[in-house]
Amino acid sequence: MTFQKITESDSLYHDLEKMSVHEILEDINREDQKVAIAVSKVIPQIEKLVTAIVERMKQGGRIFYLGAGTSGRLGVLDASEIPPTYGMPNTFVIGLIAGGDIALRNPVEAAEDDLKKGWEELQAHNINKMDTVIGIAASGTTPYVIGALHNAREQGILTASISCNPDSPMAKEADIAIEPIVGPEFVTGSTRMKSGTAQKMVLNMITTSTMIKLDRVKGNRMVNMQLTNQKLIDRGTRMIMEELRLDYDQAKHLLLLHGSVQEAIDSFHREWRLNQ
Template sequence: MTFTKTTEQSSKYEHLEKMSVTALLSNINQEDKTVPFAIEKALPQIESLVTQIVAKMKLGGRLFYIGAGTSGRLGVVDASECPPTFGVPFDLVVGIIAGGDAAIRRAVENAEDNATQAWRDLTEYNINENDVVIGIAASGTTPYVIGGLQACNENNIVTGSISCNAGSPLSETAKFPIDVVVGPEFVTGSSRMKAGTAQKLVLNMISTATMIQLGKVKGNKMVDMQLSNRKLVDRGIIMIIGEIPVSYEEAAELLNIHGSVRKAVDSYNSKY
């Protein structure tokens, strides 16, 4: 199959600089609406990868995201949100970006072109066969990401990928590829737009579905969330009141004693 980078094809919109603000926003919005439909076509691929992640995590494994530029930043964001949302250790889901943490804010020259660095970055975490590594690259051609997955394959580590070009070298390398083909961007080649949105949505799906499968959500509530600010403490109190027959003040006291919604509710239920 011939590989074509649809993410690099010319925008179907011309003379953007002549458009009004209304027209610009409307047309960007029209393009953004197509993203969930592209993801829907990839649901079977996403399911296969999530199933692998859940199985490996039940064996004590971890999930790693590797990427460069926007893709790397999106992986870092998703990984960093798992501990506060689901109360998991900070090193259960790890985001690694080409060029290191400095590249989160500012591009690091040539970092994505190094095909051997990702594996070196992963080995700093003592990567092993219980772990899963997902390579993220809108183009599907980033050497840093492809090289990382190739090394993982050689070391019997489960690999997945998220790309926005069908049949990409990255998809061919990953054991469990996800292809979300969103088509040309509104601004030609600006894959931080639809492609970035698609990657973010898929990452949300992967981490959320995985954590639910691992029992980190009860009903539809984040019962293991970290209580890191007043808003979240109040949310936790309301959750407790919804689960057991106590007042706001009693729920607050239970939460203060036990430190999480789950532990507060379980403690109460064990007594009554």
């Protein structure tokens, strides 16, 4: 079957410049509503990936995201949010973008066309068989990502791909291919729109479900979040108040003493048992 880039198909809308602002916004929103439906269809593949990741991470494995442009930025964003949200060291979920950190703000010419660079960067992190490599590319054709996945898979490392085109070259290098097909973009080929939204949703699902299964969440609360500002200290204090039935000042003292909601609660229970 010939590979077709649905992501490059002509928009369903024409003469965009003649539309009113209201029409533009309504039509973008109409297209965005298709994204969650597309993602729902790939939940079985996401489930398979998360199950495998959790098993590996319990043995010290890591997640590596690789992408270029918007896809690379989304991977770096998701990785960067794990330490403050779940209190995990920043060495467990790592985002790599073609062209390096400068590419987060500025395009780096031809960086994504280097077939060898992605694998070289993974090797610099001492990639091993407990790790998981997830390639992100809306088109599914980015050489930087394809080369990394190919080499990782040859070394027996679990590989996955997130693309918005079916049966892409990138998917062929992945043990688990996740393909939310969102259709043509509102602006033809502008994959930072629906494709980017779909990728962000999938990444959220992967890391959130993984962190829950690694016991970084209690009930529905982020009990291991980093206390980096007053809002989060207040949130953590109220979690402890609710869990331990303490007043605000007592709960805040415990939180600041132990550094996390989880540790504060655990310490309180340990001390209570010792005094019984």
